[in-house]
Amino acid sequence: MITCGIDIGSRTTKVVLYDSNRAKVIGALVADSQLDRSDNVQRLFDRALKAAKFRRKDVDRVVTTGYGRESIPFADQTVTEITCHAVGVCHLLPETRSIIEIGGQDSKVIRIDGQGKVSDFAMNDRCAAGTGRFLESVARLLDVKMDGLGGLARRAKKAATISSMCVVFAESEVIGLLARKVPRGDIVAGIQRSLATRVISLTGGKLTPPVVFTGGVAMISGMAGALAREAHGKVKVVKQPVLTGALGAAILAARG
Amino acid sequence: MKYEDPAPARISLAEWDRLFGKIPKRMMDDFRYIREIPKASRSYMVRLSRHFRTGDRRLGSLLYDNSLASLRLWNFLLTEEPRLADWRAAGRKIFGVMKDLGTIPVMVYSSRKGVAFYPDGAWWVPCFKEMGDELFKIADAEGVGDDCCPVRATLGAFINGRHFPIPDLNIAGVGSCCNDFSAVMQRIAGLGHRFLWWELPYRKDPKRWYHAKDFITLPNGEKCPANLLQFTMRQLERVRRGIGEETGETITDAMLSRGIHKANRMRRIVARLRSLAYGTVPVPAAALELLICEMIVIHFCSDSDEAIRVLEHFLNTVQRRAALKQGILPGNPYRVTWVNPVADLRMMNLLEDMGGCVAGTEYLFSHALELIPEERPPIEALALMVLSDPMIGSSEYRARRVLEEARKNRAEGVIISRIPGASHCAFEGSVIADIVKKRAGLPVMEVTVPSLIDAGSMKLRTQLQAFFEMLDFRRGKRR
Numbered sequence A: 001m002i003t004c005g006i007d008i009g010s011r012t013t014k015v016v017l018y019d020s021n022r023a024k025v026i027g028a029l030v031a032d033s034q035l036d037r038s039d040n041v042q043r044l045f046d047r048a049l050k051a052a053k054f055r056r057k058d059v060d061r062v063v064t065t066g067y068g069r070e071s072i073p074f075a076d077q078t079v080t081e082i083t084c085h086a087v088g089v090c091h092l093l094p095e096t097r098s099i100i101e102i103g104g105q106d107s108k109v110i111r112i113d114g115q116g117k118v119s120d121f122a123m124n125d126r127c128a129a130g131t132g133r134f135l136e137s138v139a140r141l142l143d144v145k146m147d148g149l150g151g152l153a154r155r156a157k158k159a160a161t162i163s164s165m166c167v168v169f170a171e172s173e174v175i176g177l178l179a180r181k182v183p184r185g186d187i188v189a190g191i192q193r194s195l196a197t198r199v200i201s202l203t204g205g206k207l208t209p210p211v212v213f214t215g216g217v218a219m220i221s222g223m224a225g226a227l228a229r230e231a232h233g234k235v236k237v238v239k240q241p242v243l244t245g246a247l248g249a250a251i252l253a254a255r256g
Numbered sequence B: 001m002k003y004e005d006p007a008p009a010r011i012s013l014a015e016w017d018r019l020f021g022k023i024p025k026r027m028m029d030d031f032r033y034i035r036e037i038p039k040a041s042r043s044y045m046v047r048l049s050r051h052f053r054t055g056d057r058r059l060g061s062l063l064y065d066n067s068l069a070s071l072r073l074w075n076f077l078l079t080e081e082p083r084l085a086d087w088r089a090a091g092r093k094i095f096g097v098m099k100d101l102g103t104i105p106v107m108v109y110s111s112r113k114g115v116a117f118y119p120d121g122a123w124w125v126p127c128f129k130e131m132g133d134e135l136f137k138i139a140d141a142e143g144v145g146d147d148c149c150p151v152r153a154t155l156g157a158f159i160n161g162r163h164f165p166i167p168d169l170n171i172a173g174v175g176s177c178c179n180d181f182s183a184v185m186q187r188i189a190g191l192g193h194r195f196l197w198w199e200l201p202y203r204k205d206p207k208r209w210y211h212a213k214d215f216i217t218l219p220n221g222e223k224c225p226a227n228l229l230q231f232t233m234r235q236l237e238r239v240r241r242g243i244g245e246e247t248g249e250t251i252t253d254a255m256l257s258r259g260i261h262k263a264n265r266m267r268r269i270v271a272r273l274r275s276l277a278y279g280t281v282p283v284p285a286a287a288l289e290l291l292i293c294e295m296i297v298i299h300f301c302s303d304s305d306e307a308i309r310v311l312e313h314f315l316n317t318v319q320r321r322a323a324l325k326q327g328i329l330p331g332n333p334y335r336v337t338w339v340n341p342v343a344d345l346r347m348m349n350l351l352e353d354m355g356g357c358v359a360g361t362e363y364l365f366s367h368a369l370e371l372i373p374e375e376r377p378p379i380e381a382l383a384l385m386v387l388s389d390p391m392i393g394s395s396e397y398r399a400r401r402v403l404e405e406a407r408k409n410r411a412e413g414v415i416i417s418r419i420p421g422a423s424h425c426a427f428e429g430s431v432i433a434d435i436v437k438k439r440a441g442l443p444v445m446e447v448t449v450p451s452l453i454d455a456g457s458m459k460l461r462t463q464l465q466a467f468f469e470m471l472d473f474r475r476g477k478r479r
Helices: A037-051 A081-092 A132-142 A146-154 A167-179 A184-201 A223-231 A241-255 B013-020 B025-029 B048-053 B057-061 B068-078 B080-089 B104-110 B119-128 B135-141 B150-160 B179-190 B226-247 B253-279 B287-302 B304-324 B346-353 B378-387 B395-408 B428-440 B454-478
Strands: A002-008 A012-019 A024-032 A061-065 A098-102 A107-112 A118-123 A211-214 A235-237 B093-098 B114-117 B169-175 B195-200 B215-217 B223-225 B334-339 B356-362 B413-418 B444-448
Touching: A002 A037, A002 A081, A002 A241, A012 A037, A012 A241, A024 A037, A024 A241, A061 A081, A061 A241, A081 A098, A081 A107, A081 A118, A081 A211, A081 A241, A081 B454, A098 A184, A107 A184, A118 B444, A118 B454, A132 A146, A132 A167, A132 A184, A146 A184, A167 A184, A184 A223, A211 A223, A211 A241, A223 A235, B013 B048, B048 B057, B048 B068, B057 B119, B068 B080, B068 B287, B068 B304, B080 B093, B080 B114, B080 B287, B093 B104, B093 B119, B093 B226, B104 B114, B104 B169, B104 B226, B104 B253, B104 B287, B114 B226, B114 B287, B119 B135, B119 B150, B119 B179, B135 B150, B150 B179, B169 B179, B169 B226, B179 B195, B195 B226, B215 B226, B223 B226, B226 B378, B253 B287, B253 B304, B253 B356, B253 B378, B287 B304, B287 B346, B287 B356, B334 B346, B334 B395, B334 B454, B346 B356, B346 B454, B356 B395, B395 B428, B413 B428, B413 B454, B428 B444, B444 B454
Parallel strands: A002 A061, A098 A211, A211 A235, B093 B114, B093 B169, B169 B195, B334 B356, B334 B413, B413 B444
Antiparallel strands: A002 A012, A012 A024, A098 A107, A107 A118, B215 B223
């Protein structure tokens, strides 16, 4: 059975084609999300099918997830990204007991039971301080691309102290640090630590290992280390973290 | 003259307008408030859209129970402002009650010359008016910004004087009261409004905090030192005198006993309603109307006699549905015990839209749902109720109440709602969540519900859907 999972996030849209008979991903694609979600997703879906040499009729079921999940008319079912990331991560790393997912506009901590199912979750539900958007605003201030943040963080000698819990105020702090000639790497490391503190606070101090880090922000080097330090334990980054939500959706599509 | 309700459903404002035309006018004319003063008595039944047109814009986003009893309930709620004005015109003294939930109104309504209402109910005005009322802006201008609880809307309402008649006397509980609420009440007093302050003591765990040997058991099953009861009774005696001085009469024990008896009548109706609505499958009444019914118990909606008739009418409807096994929600909704009232009423609809239903509540005033002991002297009985207030005790006590509700109504999970800037205890949510998870193994989710959820509704939808996906898995495991 061929299924498709589509994760329509606030920043990017991810498409995964999955062959359930072979339990194998047979096509994947990531592109920027656009305002006209439905048309854009249709185009991406067609592109993914073409690249994998399939036609629409070859796909048995489509499950959508992410913030745009309800805007796709050809979806057979919608499932939240919380469940989808859990299924996707546990498919790749079945021993997982805790998942940290940081996306463009929110972050989640998901607890997994012994059967690979969600047993509890917490989500930042108000501000952007624990999300990828926080890093984006810092990247803009430092005049560096998002994928350049990790390189800067690696050069950090001492993480700068960011005291504010609010993105807007933290931006002011970053401007102040730049004015004081604090190295950009130290600032990025400080921001990563601040973000990690916010996310780990969602766990209420309870994070059962093994802990797996997923979502788009997991691709930025230094973030997993910052989370591990705050969590006082190991944090493993899943392979292709940006795709786990769409992968989970595709697997759930196969389960029916 | 006959009218039969259609099959139960949740309907929009526009659908209610269409249905309204089918209800015999003479039948609705019989639904009147202030019946005891014929010249002040009025029929209050109108199309709900009339309230929408006069500024209650949030009504346009809600889904309503389609029964006549529900229409009556909504109209009764939405006519409280003119009703208070009519009472005043008829010579009644208006008492603003703050902080204590449910006990002081029983005392005020024991007098035949006083009417009580909760001015802090204005915290719902920004929601109903979809922020078009500017109450928050007025509070902002007074230096009470959005880092304060939405109860700051009350300050705005006292300043602009557009939402209720300014009370002749405010009776406000202090002591075991959160800082924000206390600050708002003091700012209102600072404007020159008359206040009678009385102290709500904190109900500490007797074993840990007191050396006194003489403990009493409260109606909620908790224990407290006997001297705390004596103290509270003295406070309520002051309140009794204050009400009497304002109305120019002596509030006797016999008057209080009659008031307690009437309050208990109302509480029995609501207890039956809660038991049917939260415990029956298929679900015979929606969460939104039940929230209003529960709220009426604490404030009587400014007419205690009509409040009883309104609640009885709704109970009859719900009983009929339960007997016929008629549900208002489709399918097999996920059963959730809901903790804390929401700032935006739309949230209760959203819970049901996403496939859930309310199976038990703990809206911070569970003591007001319990019967006041009529066998005790009235001031003592009322003091016992004051001391049973969940807000003056530990979070652990509230957690036990939540557990009790969840067990009684076979809830599959618990949702704790928070209001940005508001909490009488900052860590209460996590304390309750931990205890519920540990003792009952139930999933718990905390959600933040602002005065208007529209901007964040996608996030709330995701949280609810994910919670129900989790409950679905648990159902699968049980099967």
